[in-house]
Amino acid sequence: KAGVTQTPRYLIKTRGQQVTLSCSPISGHRSVSWYQQTPGQGLQFLFEYFSETQRNKGNFPGRFSGRQFSNSRSEMNVSTLELGDSALYLCASRVGGAANTEAFFGQGTRLTVV
Amino acid sequence: GENVEQHPSTLSVQEGDSAVIKCTYSDSASNYFPWYKQELGKRPQLIIDIRSNVGEKKDQRIAVTLNKTAKHFSLHITETQPEDSAVYFCAAGNAGGTSYGKLTFGQGTILTVHP
Numbered sequence: 627k628a629g630v631t632q633t634p635r636y637l638i639k640t641r642g643q644q645v646t647l648s649c650s651p652i653s654g655h656r657s658v659s660w661y662q663q664t665p666g667q668g669l670q671f672l673f674e675y676f677s678e679t680q681r682n683k684g685n686f687p688g689r690f691s692g693r694q695f696s697n698s699r700s701e702m703n704v705s706t707l708e709l710g711d712s713a714l715y716l717c718a719s720r721v722g723g724a725a726n727t728e729a730f731f732g733q734g735t736r737l738t739v740v
Numbered sequence: 741g742e743n744v745e746q747h748p749s750t751l752s753v754q755e756g757d758s759a760v761i762k763c764t765y766s767d768s769a770s771n772y773f774p775w776y777k778q779e780l781g782k783r784p785q786l787i788i789d790i791r792s793n794v795g796e797k798k799d800q801r802i803a804v805t806l807n808k809t810a811k812h813f814s815l816h817i818t819e820t821q822p823e824d825s826a827v828y829f830c831a832a833g834n835a836g837g838t839s840y841g842k843l844t845f846g847q848g849t850i851l852t853v854h855p
Contacts, residue, residue, distance in 0.1 A: 668845040720841055725833030725842060726772035726789075726835035728774075728789075731776075734783065
């Protein structure tokens with residue numbers, strides 16, 4: 627069974643640009659969550675999608691947005707990039723929607739903003 | 741919202757020793773507490789979890805304890821091996837609340853096991 631796949635693995639963007647990251651969950655998983663990982667900050671929750679609906683959003687500015695498609699694949703978009711957006715972006719999928727089921731993480735997309 | 745504090749930020753032990761990582765949480769509604777291990781350059785992977793109706797859970801060399809009254813939970817690794825070297829994250833979630841699938845993570849502990 628294929629794991630959670632994130633593309634691209636690495637990105638370098640310039641301040642002010644926008645970027646779209648993609649996450650393909652494990653087949654049959656309907657919940658996709660996104661996290662930002664930076665050194666010393668752990669994993670910060672961005673948002674969660676379940677059956678194409680955003681159910682929860684973390685404390686990030688409106689420049690961060692996302693969506694989920696009918697096949698459960700999810701994308702997140704960051705507009706007007708800032709240097710501080712440089713981070714590893716991880717997505718995680720679950721078979722169900724509850725927090726107490728195992729979340730399987732992708733390998734992440736490393737975004738560098740210059 | 742939920743806040744999770746994790747200590748220590750770094751932990752260095754000799755092979756064969758035990759390692760303990762502690763986390764505290766703020767939201768009494770949290771009822772699910774997973775621990776993730778992230779090796780260098782790899783994805784976080786679940787190593788053990790505990791639900792609020794259980795005080796302790798063990799899986800071979802790894803155990804987790806939960807004190808709901810004090811709102812803290814701990815990861816215990818016995819007979820550590822060099823391959824246990826990684827970053828460990830604790831997290832808290834609320835199954836059944838309006839947080840849905842959200843997990844709040846601690847800041848991580850870098851564990852180094854010296855041969």
